Amino acid sequence: MKNQNTQITGRICQLGLAALLTTGLTVQAQTPLYTGHADVGLAYDVDANEWELHVHDGESDVEYFPATDARLMVRHQAHTTVPAGAQWSFLGAPGSSTWILPATEDEDLLFLGIGTEEIDPGTFTGNSLSLALKAVSGPGNFALYDTDSFGDPLLRWNSADGFSGADVLTLSTGGHAHFNWAFSAPGDYTITLEAFGESALHGFTSSGDVSYLFRVEAVPEPTMGALLGLGGMMGWWASRRKKK
Amino acid sequence: MKKILHLVLIAVCGFFAEAQPLYLTNQHMDFRLQYDSASTDSNRLNIILGYDPGQRVTNTQAYIVANPNAQLAIPANPNFAFLGPAGAPIWILPQQQNVSLPFLGISAEDIPGGVFENPMALELVSVEGPGNFFVWSVSGAGQPPTVKMIATNGVVSPQHNQANVFVGSHEHNNWAFSTNGLYRVTFRANGTFLGQTTNTLGRDVAWSFQILPLRPWENWIATNWPPATASSTNGPAVDPDGDGIPNALEYALGLNPHQNSTAGLPTFSFVMDADETYGALTFTRVKVATDIDYLPSVRDALLAGEWTTLTNVVSTVDHGETETVTVRDFLPAAAEANRLFQFRARLNYP
Numbered sequence: 001m002k003n004q005n006t007q008i009t010g011r012i013c014q015l016g017l018a019a020l021l022t023t024g025l026t027v028q029a030q031t032p033l034y035t036g037h038a039d040v041g042l043a044y045d046v047d048a049n050e051w052e053l054h055v056h057d058g059e060s061d062v063e064y065f066p067a068t069d070a071r072l073m074v075r076h077q078a079h080t081t082v083p084a085g086a087q088w089s090f091l092g093a094p095g096s097s098t099w100i101l102p103a104t105e106d107e108d109l110l111f112l113g114i115g116t117e118e119i120d121p122g123t124f125t126g127n128s129l130s131l132a133l134k135a136v137s138g139p140g141n142f143a144l145y146d147t148d149s150f151g152d153p154l155l156r157w158n159s160a161d162g163f164s165g166a167d168v169l170t171l172s173t174g175g176h177a178h179f180n181w182a183f184s185a186p187g188d189y190t191i192t193l194e195a196f197g198e199s200a201l202h203g204f205t206s207s208g209d210v211s212y213l214f215r216v217e218a219v220p221e222p223t224m225g226a227l228l229g230l231g232g233m234m235g236w237w238a239s240r241r242k243k244k
Numbered sequence: 245m246k247k248i249l250h251l252v253l254i255a256v257c258g259f260f261a262e263a264q265p266l267y268l269t270n271q272h273m274d275f276r277l278q279y280d281s282a283s284t285d286s287n288r289l290n291i292i293l294g295y296d297p298g299q300r301v302t303n304t305q306a307y308i309v310a311n312p313n314a315q316l317a318i319p320a321n322p323n324f325a326f327l328g329p330a331g332a333p334i335w336i337l338p339q340q341q342n343v344s345l346p347f348l349g350i351s352a353e354d355i356p357g358g359v360f361e362n363p364m365a366l367e368l369v370s371v372e373g374p375g376n377f378f379v380w381s382v383s384g385a386g387q388p389p390t391v392k393m394i395a396t397n398g399v400v401s402p403q404h405n406q407a408n409v410f411v412g413s414h415e416h417n418n419w420a421f422s423t424n425g426l427y428r429v430t431f432r433a434n435g436t437f438l439g440q441t442t443n444t445l446g447r448d449v450a451w452s453f454q455i456l457p458l459r460p461w462e463n464w465i466a467t468n469w470p471p472a473t474a475s476s477t478n479g480p481a482v483d484p485d486g487d488g489i490p491n492a493l494e495y496a497l498g499l500n501p502h503q504n505s506t507a508g509l510p511t512f513s514f515v516m517d518a519d520e521t522y523g524a525l526t527f528t529r530v531k532v533a534t535d536i537d538y539l540p541s542v543r544d545a546l547l548a549g550e551w552t553t554l555t556n557v558v559s560t561v562d563h564g565e566t567e568t569v570t571v572r573d574f575l576p577a578a579a580e581a582n583r584l585f586q587f588r589a590r591l592n593y594p
Contacts, residue, residue, distance in 0.1 A: 080384065083386025
């Protein structure tokens with residue numbers, strides 16, 4: 001069953017759209033990104049002193065700007081449970097549900113990074129910039145973390161304890177980085193980010209608040225098996241309707 | 245004819261000496277898999293290193309360098325017992341960016357779509373160096389590491405000999421070494437053409453890592469040859485310039501391993517000391533070559549007997565980085581009918 005589901009949705013989001021159209025449901029305005037490599041892309045036009053925070057889909061090489069033209073999908077295969085250990089308490093109680101887009105590529109999941117490749121060296125002081133988590137609206141908490149070489153978390157953003165200077169990620173320009181994106185409940189999320197840095201030409205400069213849309217899929221219930229057998233996306237949408 | 249050949253060799257060596265290698269210490273960099281459909285067999289798949297936006301180098305042009313802050317301790321977590329005992333040191337180029345260390349990934353972003361099955365792989369062929377080599381990634385929450393490569397005592401584990409990468413994508417890993425030093429790690433790219441079932445293997449491409457600090461011998465190797473030079477050229481017992489002096493002795497005596505010359509070898513003389521005449525050996529000692537044991541020695545028969553190391557220093561002349569040392573026999577020349585002198589140097593490496 002899992003294989004069949006993977007086969008239908010894996011890397012081909014157009015197929016998902018086709019399924020939506022034939023079922024007659026309202027077509028969403030966003031393009032959903034399910035799998036493959038994508039980046040939260042940070043660009044900055046130094047001449048105009050203008051930021052462009054977007055989504056870059058590495059599979060199709062399409063850029064979504066504004067970023068809300070894309071919906072970043074956290075498929076149900078991302079579901080796992082919070083491990084024991086105090087270092088993981090930021091995800092919730094041990095054994096409780098969490099959905100994680102991991103920092104290494106899993107063919108079943110979106111491989112979401114943060115890219116600064118479009119920013120040339122010398123643009124910002126220290127060739128680094130900051131990306132702050134400003135707000136999260138959704139049914140659960142959201143956290144972004146690295147792991148050290150031995151798998152222990154290095155927490156970068158966490159909505160569960162409010163928003164402060166602790167929710168600021170420092171990034172080198174001209175590169176990209178991968179992180180673990182963790183959500184505590186299924187549903188739709190709007191995540192608000194702000195990029196800022198010390199421009200060599202303009203001094204302090206900020207992107208202002210920029211929204212990114214995520215959707216965390218619920219784990220299919222066992223009774224949905226037959227529907228999933230008919231077609232991955234149709235089954236999934238039926239599941240969404242039933243929840244409402 | 246022979247002389248001409250020598251001149252050519254010297255010219256080639258001179259070229260290497262002038263093309264300074266690049267030392268990549270803290271950039272984002274990727275081993276980038278390359279596909280050349282116009283080539284044949286293993287030459288179709290190659291590996292280059294991309295760093296910073298748009299920069300590309302081949303394996304003989306750059307060292308991947310880790311400063312001493314790469315050193316960590318192996319944790320008590322049993323998931324990491326494959327690295328060695330808890331608490332032992334380990335030098336890691338980390339999967340997550342540390343702006344003071346190389347941020348090394350594997351990329352198949354240059355591979356055209358529709359040619360290879362997913363995933364492709366960077367395969368470990370061999371490791372030469374003073375310690376063991378490991379590659380793993382960590383992800384998610386509390387999962388054990390994905391162990392990709394292990395080479396211990398120069399032997400690659402058949403179960404852990406490759407890291408996968410998806411066409412059009414890239415991956416970051418932890419690259420670890422069990423001790424500091426100079427390593428030559430040989431990889432090859434591999435992939436399966438769409439619709440086929442057997443792997444196509446790329447050619448071997450060796451990359452040099454400097455996990456600082458280097459030992460004196462390693463430093464000499466890295467100074468005298470380009471990155472990725474094979475040990476069949478720069479190994480201690482090899483004599484690439486054909487002058488009969490192997491590399492370890494060229495190193496010990498401060499000689500040029502690219503110059504076919506016997507100038508600078510130890511010399512024999514008679515010296516006077518306290519009104520007695522002694523046989524003596526004069527040799528050059530390189531001050532930084534602390535991993536060399538200089539062993540001027542003597543015995544009283546050509547074919548038999550124990551060598552005795554000479555310790556009676558008659559004179560030491562300082563030349564800055566080197567010094568000229570003269571040591572005499574412990575018996576006067578008049579005391580014995582036969583004395584055979586030998587100079588040896590022992591390299592203690594690693």
